[in-house]
Amino acid sequence: MAFSSTRRDFLQQVGMASLVSLGVTPPRFLARAAENSASTSADGRVLVMIQLAGGNDGLNTLIPHGDDAYYRARPGIAIPKNQVLRINDRLGLHPRLNGLKELYDEGKLAIVQGVGYPTPDRSHFRSMDIWQSAQPQNDNPRDGWLGRGLEWQLDREPAKAEGLTLGTDKLPLAFVSGRISVPTLRRLEDFQLVDGKGPESLRKLKRETLDRMVDLSSQDSASGGELDFLRRATATAFRNADRLKSLSTKYQPAAEYPDTSLASRLKLIAQMIVAELPARMYFVSLDGFDTHAQQEGGHAALLGELGGAIRAFEQDLAGHGASQRVMLSTFSEFGRRVAENGSLGTDHGAASMLFTMIPGNAGISKNAGTPGKAGLFGTHPSLTNLDDGDLTYSTDFRSVYASLLRWLEIPAEP
Template structure:
């Protein structure tokens, strides 16, 4: 099956033409050489918005607290995809279990931050900014934005791309780096107006020439991308027909085409499961697992697997005890996923105990800033040095 070139080029034009002039001046690539430069690591972040119930994601089925606190939401042990003799995947996460068996999935357990907030906005801002305590996180720049500011790779592409139609998250906002949104618009086409000689002079003429040159550059970029995409075949890529699946396929297309952006970001909504959790949570976890595995299979088939890492996170977990609506309320700690051929595979960090709670919530065992620091330093190669607790120990998240 061929890559959907029309769809991708339409989306490319949204990036190239919708952000004049700040993006085009940096993102336009003039030749095939630049588009086939596959050096450098790539981080793909999947934001699992709403607060994922980590207890029913990576299930501590042997913990006596599981049966005690989960009556209607307890998943049958014989349906779980066993990781070891006490922990298993949700039954919908077959693709994630396959990645684990292939040595391509790391599961960091009990991830959170001190004095947790159960507010979606506040907690997400803390995760986005990597700032906790008395700092004004809502006025901060994002942790990925600061990382890109420090790296300053000067690549001929945006530093960060949000694939989707949501507002740009704080995580990719920065002082100097370029972050753009590539909307999922399938019917957009690259239309270049016919240029006509201008009778004006001065500033107006200069502006006209600039716009004309920008359009020509954008067209050249689209043509180069088209030639490169034509070379790519997706016979091994079987993406799910979900919003997240389509977004991961778009990211893969850009990566395989040689787009030199190091950070891609996608958002999967729906994890705020206060009621009737079982069916919606099952669907969400299947979408996440299937899209992640399809993406990694795709880039591996293209020989790029050693360059790509996927990270999945949520702003908080859920309460240990289920509520009266067959759902769960806002909690604290939860798992963070790292997927790729270079990650340290398996369970990472201590498993929170469901019998050792703090005000009914899981006790945090890993500070999220510790995860970020290793992603920044060991994967992205940036020595900016996010602030982490003095007691933080090395998680050794990567095999590189």
């Protein structure tokens, strides 16, 4: 539950806010994990969202190598036909996406084409608000689609109403909610107990005091006062810090992760999933996709980071027997224009594509815009029948979100 301002003030007044470097109290899902390590059943479903921030160029990601119009529109940045990782005679993946091509060939990856929304906006900020709120008609969204999903869960199964954002201090709009506070975490080490500075004797005394508070918290109390609240909060922080420290040092990944920032975040998510921490939704971002100039090298590096990280993540989960309950999906605020610009880059466009890592027996409805199994889905946009130079969409991104929510057993909004 959300803390009252009185309780926040109380914690600060007694100097306990420094106990946990993440804030005055641990994230709710970690608190619940400390109280009940079985909060998430072994088959509990988890959704991981990866934002490709900046506007990913879908045409150089899923490449229409069989369409001469692609090569005419992009004489300087088109991917040569002999380098494309072919899916069929018309389409293929960027050569740096070999990890995703392997997943596709193994029946574990869905590719959704022509994804967008009506009357697209080319502003980064506005379009990202639209994608994260799933409310194109709302000029000032106050909550996000994941946040609303967690609110629905809170009213029915509070133990499952948990999420986490990794790699940033800023909560994405997708997780904003009027009733649930979703924590952000840069790295696992940021969540730890802090016993302060000073002589060893003083730090030992602080630790003993914390131990005593943990012992007291296990005793029943009906007073409901601030002291009891403080005891419970302290005990929760204490137990979770120790558990996460153990998680960080003892976890043995079942795959070799690349040395990239996205891979490190997905590795941390894998650790939490394998440890059965009850977060159901995770959000991470990979930045740098606003490729206005000299796109070729930078975009290739980003796609290599994306593909390598997702491939290792899937292998790690599979090695721990957890891949069947995890779904991962990408999104970006818009695609790029069909024609390259004068700086060997691409400018803001409209429709694009996305990837979804599909677990076995995902049970996703094709009618909802996302495949029920791995493969290529949707209609690839025409490269000649354009909307003011932009690709037109055929799959509304909200139908993809609806399928992801249904897979989590959360009903999609009408």
